[in-house]
Amino acid sequence: MAARSSTESFVGSIDQGTTSSRFLIFNEAGEVVASSQQEFTQIYPQPGWHEHDPEEIVASVKSCIDSAVTAFKTNGYSISSIKAVGITNQRETTVVWNTHTGEPLYNAIVWTDTRTQSLVRKLKEHETSDTLQSLTGLPLSTYPSAGKLLWLLDNVPRVRDAYENGYLSFGTIDAWLIYKLNGGVDRNVFVTDPSNASRTMFMNIHTLKYDPTLFAFFNLDGEKLHLPRIVHSSDREAYGTLDSTELVNTPITGCLGDQSAALVGQKGFSAGQAKNTYGTGCFLLYNVGESPVISTHGLLTTVAFDFQGKVNYALEGSIAVAGSSIKFLRDNFEFINDSPDISALAETVEDNGGCVFVTAFSGLFAPYWIDDARGTIFGITTYTKRGHIARATLEATCFQTKAILQAMEKDSGHKLKELAVDGGMCNSDLAMQTQADLISIPVKRPAMRETTALGAAIAAGLAVGVWSSIDDIQTTNTEGQTVFNPVMTKDKAESMFALWERAVTMSRGWTN
Ligand SMILES: Nc1ncnc2c1ncn2[C@@H]1O[C@H](COP(=O)(O)OP(=O)(O)O)[C@@H](O)[C@H]1O
Numbered sequence: 001m002a003a004r005s006s007t008e009s010f011v012g013s014i015d016q017g018t019t020s021s022r023f024l025i026f027n028e029a030g031e032v033v034a035s036s037q038q039e040f041t042q043i044y045p046q047p048g049w050h051e052h053d054p055e056e057i058v059a060s061v062k063s064c065i066d067s068a069v070t071a072f073k074t075n076g077y078s079i080s081s082i083k084a085v086g087i088t089n090q091r092e093t094t095v096v097w098n099t100h101t102g103e104p105l106y107n108a109i110v111w112t113d114t115r116t117q118s119l120v121r122k123l124k125e126h127e128t129s130d131t132l133q134s135l136t137g138l139p140l141s142t143y144p145s146a147g148k149l150l151w152l153l154d155n156v157p158r159v160r161d162a163y164e165n166g167y168l169s170f171g172t173i174d175a176w177l178i179y180k181l182n183g184g185v186d187r188n189v190f191v192t193d194p195s196n197a198s199r200t201m202f203m204n205i206h207t208l209k210y211d212p213t214l215f216a217f218f219n220l221d222g223e224k225l226h227l228p229r230i231v232h233s234s235d236r237e238a239y240g241t242l243d244s245t246e247l248v249n250t251p252i253t254g255c256l257g258d259q260s261a262a263l264v265g266q267k268g269f270s271a272g273q274a275k276n277t278y279g280t281g282c283f284l285l286y287n288v289g290e291s292p293v294i295s296t297h298g299l300l301t302t303v304a305f306d307f308q309g310k311v312n313y314a315l316e317g318s319i320a321v322a323g324s325s326i327k328f329l330r331d332n333f334e335f336i337n338d339s340p341d342i343s344a345l346a347e348t349v350e351d352n353g354g355c356v357f358v359t360a361f362s363g364l365f366a367p368y369w370i371d372d373a374r375g376t377i378f379g380i381t382t383y384t385k386r387g388h389i390a391r392a393t394l395e396a397t398c399f400q401t402k403a404i405l406q407a408m409e410k411d412s413g414h415k416l417k418e419l420a421v422d423g424g425m426c427n428s429d430l431a432m433q434t435q436a437d438l439i440s441i442p443v444k445r446p447a448m449r450e451t452t453a454l455g456a457a458i459a460a461g462l463a464v465g466v467w468s469s470i471d472d473i474q475t476t477n478t479e480g481q482t483v484f485n486p487v488m489t490k491d492k493a494e495s496m497f498a499l500w501e502r503a504v505t506m507s508r509g510w511t512n
Pocket residue numbers: 016017018019020278279280281322323324325326327339340341342343423424425426427428
């Protein structure tokens with residue numbers, strides 16, 4: 001195709017999720033003009049363990065960049081019109097590497113991994129453990145990075161060795177990717193942003209700095225451990241430039257944890273705005289403004305974004321299992337060939353036939369925090385068909401979202417009037433209708449669902465002036481939304497929810 005003469009600028013976005021990596025190129029209107037996606041290996045060495053190969057993650061990202069850029073060029077665009085790249089990523093997932101060589105010292109331990117259950121219980125016995133949430137925004141659980149790092153130090157001799165000898169680098173996926181995409185040891189760009197650092201339990205949520213009190217609690221020597229420098233989520237200089245791929249020398253200028261990125265991509269810039277992302281897990285973020293609100297109802301406090309010092313916080317309801325339960329039915333039970341087929345299977349029956357599926361594969365996260373629950377299906381009889389299980393699987397995420405919304409209303413004192421959604425599982429009309437029915441408010445799904453990637457592109461584009469301020473992008477992706485209005489009676493929704501809550505109570509204690 002002939003070269004386009006457009007003076008338009010573009011922004012690339014790396015979206016490194018739990019199950020796949022993507023690279024998307026956005027124009028100034030926030031539209032996707034080229035993209036590429038690649039799944040990578042999920043490693044489950046033991047029940048409850050979940051790992052990724054850090055090098056495979058980097059390779060998948062590079063391959064996506066090259067494929068998308070090739071398509072971009074084929075469409076007549078010039079590489080030089082891509083002004084910057086943003087990064088968004090699965091959070092908490094922990095990578096450790098040799099500071100001198102850049103070699104990973106173990107597989108990445110994924111956020112869903114529950115191997116730290118007993119370690120976390122011991123930490124909870126510590127007399128100051130109940131102060132952690134007010135300092136970090138997070139309750140002690142298997143979820144944040146801190147416990148994963150402690151496990152590595154206790155169980156992997158070469159990690160311990162590297163730590164004792166002062167060459168252990170620790171980072172979440174953003175820090176690892178930025179380091180590797182800059183060429184690793186040679187340039188040693190070792191940074192993270194507050195939305196990612198706030199998931200480690202090493203950062204003080206009020207100061208946005210690593211806190212010696214936290215290192216002392218985890219019995220870590222901050223001098224021995226190499227941690228990424230915390231910089232703004234949108235920054236012209238700090239993140240370096242790509243040293244390879246088709247986009248060599250393009251600056252990386254934005255970085256956001258994926259749930260923060262989705263909030264930005266849904267333009268949840270102001271207090272009172274919220275979004276719910278149904279990916280591998282499901283995460284409801286509610287912007288609470290410029291001061292953190294510490295939850296007393298089972299939610300987390302997280303950094304929504306730090307745009308050149310303008311910091312917004314969010315209350316977060318984290319669900320460990322959402323789209324992954326559908327993949328589970330596909331891969332482990334062969335109920336379906338492909339995730340989208342789940343809706344058709346669920347529609348073969350009228351309702352859940354009395355089944356409730358507590359999908360607690362990693363215990364239950366917000367607002368319950370039950371670490372000793374495991375996946376349990378209640379109500380199975382000889383009447384039960386695969387369709388009932390499919391329906392109960394979709395409903396599980398919707399029930400847990402309802403519980404989170406209730407907690408959020410109590411913490412924030414506000415009632416949401418509608419829920420903005422995105423993420424792979426929101427493609428299921430049945431799931432989104434069920435969600436609207438159960439929470440009795442409308443659910444709004446944007447036409448362009450790659451809002452996580454858009455959020456990282458916005459962070460990067462703001463840093464280099466592709467957009468001069470958030471006002472430039474307020475109307476992006478507002479056309480063509482689908483609205484799911486509740487049709488179920490509130491009484492029916494409440495009685496279904498009561499059964500779910502009963503099932504949650506009964507799922508406790510399995511791994512005790
Ligand atoms: N049409 C669909 N209906 C239901 N679930 C879906 C559909 N399409 C994708 N999914 C689920 O969405 C998840 C992937 O969503 P995505 O937002 O890409 O996740 P991540 O960012 O965690 O990799 C998968 O677990 C998949 O099962």
